[in-house]
Amino acid sequence: MTTKDKYKKVAYYPGCALEGTGHAYNRSTKAIGKKLGLDLVEVKNWNCCGAMEVKNVDPKLQTYLSSRVMSVAANEMDMDVVMAPCNGCYHNLKKAEYDLKNDKESVEVVDRLSKKAGHKTYESGQVETIHALDWIKDAIGEDGLRERVKNSLSGIKVANYYGCMYTRPRHIFPEKDAGPGSESTSKPHFMDDLLAAAGAENVDFPLKTACCGGAHTLSDSDTSTKLVLNILKAAKLAGADVIATECPTCHTGLEMHQIRAEKRLGVKVEIKILYFTQLLGMALGLKPKKVGVHENISSSLSFLKERGLA
Amino acid sequence: MPIHEKSLIRPENLKTHDSLILDGVDVSGHWSTFIESRVVADYNEAIEDEIAALPGGEHIHRCWQCGSCTNSCTVNAINPDFNPRYWIYLIRMGMESELLRDKDIIWQCVSCNKCTYACPRDVFPEGVMKATSHWLELKGHTPKSPSMHFDEVFTEQIVKTGKIEESRTIRRFFQRTNQGLLQDWMLEMVKQLLRGLPIGLLTRMGLATFVAPRTSNWSRASAAMQEYIDEQHEKQEEALSLAQLVKAAQEDVAA
Numbered sequence: 294m295t296t297k298d299k300y301k302k303v304a305y306y307p308g309c310a311l312e313g314t315g316h317a318y319n320r321s322t323k324a325i326g327k328k329l330g331l332d333l334v335e336v337k338n339w340n341c342c343g344a345m346e347v348k349n350v351d352p353k354l355q356t357y358l359s360s361r362v363m364s365v366a367a368n369e370m371d372m373d374v375v376m377a378p379c380n381g382c383y384h385n386l387k388k389a390e391y392d393l394k395n396d397k398e399s400v401e402v403v404d405r406l407s408k409k410a411g412h413k414t415y416e417s418g419q420v421e422t423i424h425a426l427d428w429i430k431d432a433i434g435e436d437g438l439r440e441r442v443k444n445s446l447s448g449i450k451v452a453n454y455y456g457c458m459y460t461r462p463r464h465i466f467p468e469k470d471a472g473p474g475s476e477s478t479s480k481p482h483f484m485d486d487l488l489a490a491a492g493a494e495n496v497d498f499p500l501k502t503a504c505c506g507g508a509h510t511l512s513d514s515d516t517s518t519k520l521v522l523n524i525l526k527a528a529k530l531a532g533a534d535v536i537a538t539e540c541p542t543c544h545t546g547l548e549m550h551q552i553r554a555e556k557r558l559g560v561k562v563e564i565k566i567l568y569f570t571q572l573l574g575m576a577l578g579l580k581p582k583k584v585g586v587h588e589n590i591s592s593s594l595s596f597l598k599e600r601g602l603a
Numbered sequence: 604m605p606i607h608e609k610s611l612i613r614p615e616n617l618k619t620h621d622s623l624i625l626d627g628v629d630v631s632g633h634w635s636t637f638i639e640s641r642v643v644a645d646y647n648e649a650i651e652d653e654i655a656a657l658p659g660g661e662h663i664h665r666c667w668q669c670g671s672c673t674n675s676c677t678v679n680a681i682n683p684d685f686n687p688r689y690w691i692y693l694i695r696m697g698m699e700s701e702l703l704r705d706k707d708i709i710w711q712c713v714s715c716n717k718c719t720y721a722c723p724r725d726v727f728p729e730g731v732m733k734a735t736s737h738w739l740e741l742k743g744h745t746p747k748s749p750s751m752h753f754d755e756v757f758t759e760q761i762v763k764t765g766k767i768e769e770s771r772t773i774r775r776f777f778q779r780t781n782q783g784l785l786q787d788w789m790l791e792m793v794k795q796l797l798r799g800l801p802i803g804l805l806t807r808m809g810l811a812t813f814v815a816p817r818t819s820n821w822s823r824a825s826a827a828m829q830e831y832i833d834e835q836h837e838k839q840e841e842a843l844s845l846a847q848l849v850k851a852a853q854e855d856v857a858a
Contacts, residue, residue, distance in 0.1 A: 309766050309767040309768070309769070309816075310767075310769070312807070312816065313767075313768065313769040313770075313808060314769055316801075316804050316807070317804075338818055338819055338820070339818065340761070340765035340766060340818040340821070340824075341761045341765060341766050341767050343761070344757065344767065345714060346753060346754040346757035346758060347754070347757065347758050347761060348658075348733075349733050349737075349750075349751070349754040350754055350755065350758045350832065351658055351831070351832060351835050352658050352659065352730075353658075353831075354758075354828060354831065354832065357828070358761065361824070402831070405827075405831075406824070406827045406828065406831060409823060409824075409826070409827035409830075410823045410824035410827050411820075411823050411824075457714075457715040457716055457717075460720075461715070461716035461717065461719065461720045462716045462719040462720055462727075463720055478720070503677070504677045504713050504715035504717070506677075506713050507713075508713050508714045508750070509711070509713055509750060511749075511753060511773065511776060511777075512748070512749035512750040512752070512753045512776075512780075513711055513713075513749065513750065516678065516681065516711060516713065517713075519681050520677065520681070520713070548792070549788070549792055552788050552791050552792050552795065553788040556787050556788040556791060557788065585801075585804075586799070587799035587800060587801045588796075588799065588801040588804045589799065590792055590795050590796045591795065592795065592798055592799060594799070
């Protein structure tokens with residue numbers, strides 16, 4: 294089976310954020326899946342992957358949590374691909390996969406906890422974890438998108454923001470940096486490719502993989518605000534109208550600290566923030582409400598109307 | 604030009620005198636500024652092993668001080684005192700008092716993993732930062748950082764229910780760190796969100812604050828994880844000889 298066919302039906306792991314503040318990402322991912330004829334089967338009775346917090350209490354606990362999600366997909370649903378749109382989930386599943394392949398102690402802890410919890414232990418290699426970007430890139434591709442675009446994003450200048458967890462650390466992403474066609478960890482381009490296929494004009498954005506301070510959004514808000522301001526200002530300077538995101542933590546972080554910067558530092562950076570799935574969805578002819586534009590904190594409806602997308 | 608990563612001369616160690624004559628020589632003014640030397644006499648050779656015993660710190664011994672971590676660090680760019688390379692050096696040398704000068708900022712690592720990406724020796728500096736801030740808290744050098752409070756609130760909820768419900772986590776975190784929930788920017792955020800009238804979303808989030816989303820049949824997993832956490836805490840206490848520390852403190856108080 295080719296990758297293209299393999300990704301036509303995948304186990305979908307939305308994760309906690311996509312049921313709360315990141316619901317617009319959930320809605321838009323499902324909507325474009327439906328529009329493109331791709332089948333998303335939600336992982337049954339899933340649990341949190343551990344996010345960025347559990348590892349600070351104990352990294353192996355996080356490995357267990359992530360492994361349980363993969364175990365359910367593999368052993369209870371008989372799926373071989375798990376698609377996680379959230380960078381945090383995607384990163385943690387990848388990290389668990391790496392640890393279970395390379396670290397004996399992790400295997401022991403996960404096996405012990407899985408047995409006590411009463412489910413099959415996940416074994417490395419049972420499933421392949423992919424991001425929503427891999428999913429569309431491989432199952433549909435740029436050419437496939439170009440054929441299906443109804444409202445071109447032409448004239449919209451986009452800064453593609455990938456954040457930390459999609460590319461770092463390098464060793465948990467063995468398929469990246471693997472020559473032509475593969476994703477790059479230093480200059481990721483999958484989101485750029487997809488949005489360009491939908492007609493958008495990508496600006497040269499140097500802070501693609503900069504950190505938004507998501508881990509300390511609430512515990513060290515001043516640091517996060519400074520980091521987000523860097524990103525917003527750089528995107529603005531690069532000439533972008535919109536920052537496209539592919540992670541709910543980054544997305545909410547940018548929205549929150551855009552407001553916080555204005556309130557606390559008196560610095561206002563006028564730039565729209567949208568999930569890449571929202572932009573793609575509208576390019577495919579979906580209405581803004583269908584892709585959850587009304588669920589974003591920062592309002593971009595008037596901008597979208599101006600550009601003929603709403 | 605060499606990279607000027609860190610000056611070891613502290614402003615308070617620079618001594619100038621308006622009028623001072625030493626052995627008949629006038630040494631007043633800036634031209635004869637003295638630099639008071641740093642004296643380190645309290646090497647604590649146990650620190651490296653103790654930090655290596657905490658999760659994340661395992662590979663600290665691999666460091667050969669190239670400075671790639673500090674050079675790539677997100678936090679260092681906004682606060683030059685945040686210096687992973689230097690802290691790893693101090694830990695490996697056992698220079699405890701020097702390390703403690705920075706004890707209140709080490710927890711501010713944002714886990715962006717740029718250091719781990721750049722490190723040629725697989726030290727995993729991000730993990731070392733977490734282990735170090737954990738060590739400072741366990742040894743009683745610093746109170747629990749806001750970040751650790753957040754991690755604990757978060758983990759407790761997952762162990763209990765299997766899932767995170769954001770508003771509950773945020774509320775508990777603000778409670779535990781004695782902050783008001785009604786920050787001006789939070790209110791503004793809610794106001795802006797309401798403008799779009801996301802009725803479905805609000806209903807869902809509203810319901811979630813009453814009925815926490817949970818993974819079903821979670822109780823066995825929950826018990827297993829709690830047992831594992833307790834076990835790990837015991838191991839860490841032993842590695843850091845915390846029982847002896849408490850005993851010594853009690854004897855001090857008694858005497």
